[in-house]
Amino acid sequence: MPLKEPIPFFMDDIVRLRKPHPCGSFEWRIVRVGADIGLRCLTCDRRVLLPRRTLEKRLKQFVSRGPGVGPKESALPPPAARSTALPD
Numbered sequence: 001m002p003l004k005e006p007i008p009f010f011m012d013d014i015v016r017l018r019k020p021h022p023c024g025s026f027e028w029r030i031v032r033v034g035a036d037i038g039l040r041c042l043t044c045d046r047r048v049l050l051p052r053r054t055l056e057k058r059l060k061q062f063v064s065r066g067p068g069v070g071p072k073e074s075a076l077p078p079p080a081a082r083s084t085a086l087p088d
């Protein structure tokens, strides 16, 4: 049995979560990648930060992947993913 691997998240991925935001949207864009993942609601533009593990639990599916994901890179973060804070 393979162990469950961490899910790589990249900037501009669009994700669908299991529970809707109070505004009714299930879909979010990833706007920050780090120890916590920043998400922006596609409907109301609200931003939240979730610990990576929490997001992995809430994630239902990827709607689309951002430019950080290449065809063979889904398991490996690119070196640039190490860069931490992005200016808001």
Ligand SMILES: [Zn+2]
Residues within 6 Å of the ligand: 021, 022, 023, 024, 025, 041, 042, 043, 044, 045, 046
């Ligand atoms: Zn919302």
